[in-house]
Amino acid sequence: MNYASIFFDDTVNGIGFRTSLFVSGCAKNPPCRGCWSPLARKFDYGKTFTKDTKDSIIESLRKPYVKGLSILGGEPMDNLGDGTLLDLVKTIREMFPEKTIFCWSGYTFEELIKDPVRLEFLHYVDMLRDGEYIEILRDITQYLSGSTNQRMIAARESLKQNKIIIESSFYIP
């Protein structure tokens, strides 16, 4: 898997200071109109995710003030093939059970759970920001989202309770 960039001590993508991983590659065809990172849609964009990359992410999460990992893209859900991401979230869940994992996807929750690999991955995601970016519904004032159709779903909890739980507690006014 390739990734476009990693931000450390990020304050924009989620609660608290976080490590944010932007993976490369999105299979959505046609892509969302007004895609914010067209370059990162190519799967060979950026750098290869290596063991060192993983270590640097793990290392950053050791800091007590880093509240968790945010996975953005590209499209994380189109990057599960080689098992890199699943391995990463498994390790984090094991090592830092108190830290949260946020994930951004252009697919809806309902679409994602149909696929067993994606479903397994979702078991490790605390917050899923789902749905494609629809330009005519653009609203930059909406928390962590680009357009009003997108939802914030407590993924792990939703799977446990077998119903979609829209997570509002991620937002602190």
Place this chain on the structure above:
Amino acid sequence: MQVIKRDSRKKEFIPERISTAAGKAFIEVYGREDKEFNNKVLNGVLETLKQRGETIIPIEEIQDIIVDEIKLLDVAVALAYINYREERTFERDKKGELDKEIDNIINAVSEQTNSNGNLDGSKIQTIRALISNVVGSNYSQRHKIPKKYLKKHRKSIYIHDETYFGLPFFNCCLVDWINMFENGFDLGTTLIGTPNSIETAVNVLSQVASHISSNTYGGTTFPSLITGLTPYAVKSLNKHRAVGKLWIEDKTKVEAYAWDRLGKEIEDSMQSLEYEVQTLMTSRAETPFLTLGINNVDLNASDENQKIQKMITEAILNQRIKGLTGGVTPVFPKLVYQNTKGNNLNPGDKYYDLFKLAVVCSAHRQYPDYINTDKAIEVTGDYKECMGCRSFLGSYQDEEGNYKTAGRFNFGVISINLARLAIEAKGNEDVFFISLYEALDDCKELLMIRYDILKNVKAKQAPILYMSGAISKLKAEDTIEPLLNNGYASASIGYVGLHNCLTALYGKGLNDSTGLTSKRATKIMKCLRDYCDDQKEKTKIGFSLYGSPAETLATKFCAEDVLDFGVIPGVNDNGYYENSFHYPSNELISPFDKLDLESESSSLSSGGAISFVELGDMTKNLVALEDIIRYSYDKTHFLGISSISDKCLKCGYTGEMFTKQNSDTEFECPVCKNDDKMLLSIIRKLCGYLGSIFERPVVNGKMKEIKNRKNNKGCN
């Protein structure tokens, strides 16, 4: 023959003037007159003029001929003449400059117009103040600042507030308002008794602020507002109880009524304080540079008093969060909030919820800034608020050994241009340190001149300060000299551009992460600090090291150095220098790393320092804001939050407004694309204070720095 004077008027040539001028130079050297010498000079000059045969000649050329003639007779006298001529030229230039500057102010094109974010030069009411500023500067330059320092002024050193250099004002202070209010005081010609309610106390507070600001030239801080206002809130509470008892029989209902009324009274008082301060105008045509200290709820106070203190804290913060009409962020007063482990800083502390409220307030309004109690004690000796934007006093104990903080002040700041000294040293460390000591001596000498000017000030000259108790209670004819001694007041040596200095000297600035650079930085900082400590020890005057705010100075120094040395990449090519010990604001860095890196220099600058964290819109990430503030507790005594919470008054969007492409000063709303300056509220940290970008135009260099700032939104 005719002479062309400097103002290009033509006048008849008067030969006697030549002998008079030569005579003066002769007396200067030998202390006696020699008519024969004067005549020799005159005859020589007349002979030369005759040979040239011109019928009209400029005055400067005649003077050149005079110099040549005297040189032939006596070199020492010639030098005295040249000196005299230079001084006259300086005087004349200054006078000419003054006229020009006044012209510029009246036509609103002066640099003075934008020199601090708090003076709006386009307004008629400001013109008189601006004119008095240039007249004051001009007077200081001609009569109070020795010529040898004047040559270095704006180059290697900077005399802050030179307008006031020759005047009997001091800079900034911590007002002893608690003492004033307890005992009553004279305000102008009116005797004010101790207030009997919190509403009155707060009203009197803004009156006092206005008076004090007109008698000083720097920031005015009202320390310990929370505990200080408590007695008046108690009086209010008891009044409400008395009223309640008249109408209500049920005792618990009386109590509920009284507290309810008190809450409302506190809220109203804080609201009027906010508006009154915003709209105050000092004799300098500025909004007073006012700072309010939100100190801790006193854990040793009675339950009732703690409850009241909590209410006052909440009222001040909630009022600020609400903003002014239309939700606009107030620029003044600056709020500083006291963080203390065991009181409010951590979950589980009794007043943790007040800290959280302060965090919300900072996210929306950038203020409060935070004073970290334990670090403040370590750095400055005891807890106290900053004076104005970042100046801190050392500790002072009275005869009984009690720490005294309020009623103290700073009487001057001279800053060193570290970058220039480094450029001049051309990479030679020894040369740099020699010129650094020279600059330090210059600063000290200038501050001693300030001391001499102020020591003769009599208490009656500023009764509100020296007789009413804001500073002390002296008798009318007493001089204030005792207040200047034993570290009661401070005199600060500031510095600008540590980062640029390191780059010029070693090729690597603060953004170099090797330990070597930080060792070099420490060496320079220690040298500065040791000098101040040493002078304090020798003179018993409170010399202290100050991380200068340099709101416009950062630009002035840089521009001057570009003129003299050209553009040097990495050193002066930005158009401004970094403030004090600050990490370059255009470099991306984790705020945690920034606080780590700046910690030592901030602690060494005990006379004043502020560490900033540059953040984006934090209103949607309070957890992060809280974490970084808490992290700063062991790193710096004073933390400033530079977050972004702009408001579009057209569509109501709150968040970051960006500058348009190819512009440093044109902003637009990212949602509705509104770019009407009247409908955009854009507030930025300028130095230690906030500034509204459009209401108070900022100097270009500062605007550029603001645009270049990298917010710590995350880093690679």
